[in-house]
Amino acid sequence: NGMALANGPDEVVLARPDGTEIDWLHYDETWYSLAVAIGVDPKYQDAGNNDDKMHWCVQTSIVSTGGEPGTPGELNDGCE
Numbered sequence: 001n002g003m004a005l006a007n008g009p010d011e012v013v014l015a016r017p018d019g020t021e022i023d024w025l026h027y028d029e030t031w032y033s034l035a036v037a038i039g040v041d042p043k044y045q046d047a048g049n050n051d052d053k054m055h056w057c058v059q060t061s062i063v064s065t066g067g068e069p070g071t072p073g074e075l076n077d078g079c080e
Contacts, residue, residue, distance in 0.1 A: 039076035
């Protein structure tokens with residue numbers, strides 16, 4: 001089982017095993033930038049505010065050994 005994100009209009013839905021929806025995010029090609037990691041500002045990670053593209057920004061912290069920007073398993077960078 002894997003997950004693939006489209007570079008065009010798509011959505012991500014988080015659900016419990018029983019099908020109860022926890023959160024969702026609809027995005028389109030305006031969210032995409034080549035070779036750029038983006039993340040939601042930690043202040044806006046609730047189910048309503050994380051839907052607004054204005055609360056997402058480029059992630060510059062590097063926490064992996066590969067040297068790629070991003071914060072997997074860690075708190076996202078802030079967008080200030």
